[in-house]
Amino acid sequence: MRKSFLGACLLPLLLVTAAACTKSDDGRDVASVGGTAAPSPTPSLSMLEQGIRYAQCMRAQGVAWPDPEVDGDSVRILGADKNVDADVLNKAEEACKPYQPTLSGPERERKVAGGLEFSRCMRENGVEDFPDPDASGPGDADDSVRKDPQFEQAEVTCRGRMRPSSGPSS
Known part of the structure; x- marks a missing residue:
């Protein structure tokens, strides 16, 4: 009985000691709510998909931005109305820069x-x-x-x- 009691006490002590001797994690590979990960352009998306994603971002930033137009095999990325406030447009372009369509x-x-x-x-x-x-x-x-x-x-x-x-x- 004494051996089983000693074994039961030693096992948790051994686990605590092993955990204390391991290297601590700096948290860099852990996802968090307050993280700063920024989206990046995804060349694997079609030009149409990239254009739609960019237009959605611009609209979310308060700029009336139309979805791209498709004409046969061509995708035309349109722009904001000429009457958009320049400051609002500049801020939206900066915020949506990671989504800006890229050709390859x-x-x-x-x-x-x-x-x-x-x-x-x-x-x-x-x-x-x-x-x-x-x-x-x-x-x-x-x-x-x-x-x-x-x-x-x-x-x-x-x-x-x-x-x-x-x-x-x-």
Whole structure:
């Protein structure tokens, strides 16, 4: 009886000692409510799925942002209304940056090639300062370029020339 009593007392003592001698966990691999994990772009999502997720985020931030449009094989990511308060838009863009659609592979190459073609067309039609696309997507004309008297007609002409799958879709 004395041996079983001693065994019953030794087992918990042994477990407590083993637990005390193990390395403590710093908590880095533990999920928590107050965590700071940020979502990241998911290139495995289709452009349409990325565009919808981004639009939902922008709307959640108070910006009226439409869902993407689909035209055949082309997905066009639309933008906010021109009358949106700049501060609200900037804050929403910053908050939704992790969800911003990203192109990859052949889709990206086709889009950049279309953007280059569109930019060249705009310059050939009188808008000399129209920018080429960069790594983030098609070139976007700032207000000074948009005020060019030839801008509107050049844009109509160039959009008419573009195939639906290669035109810039910002």
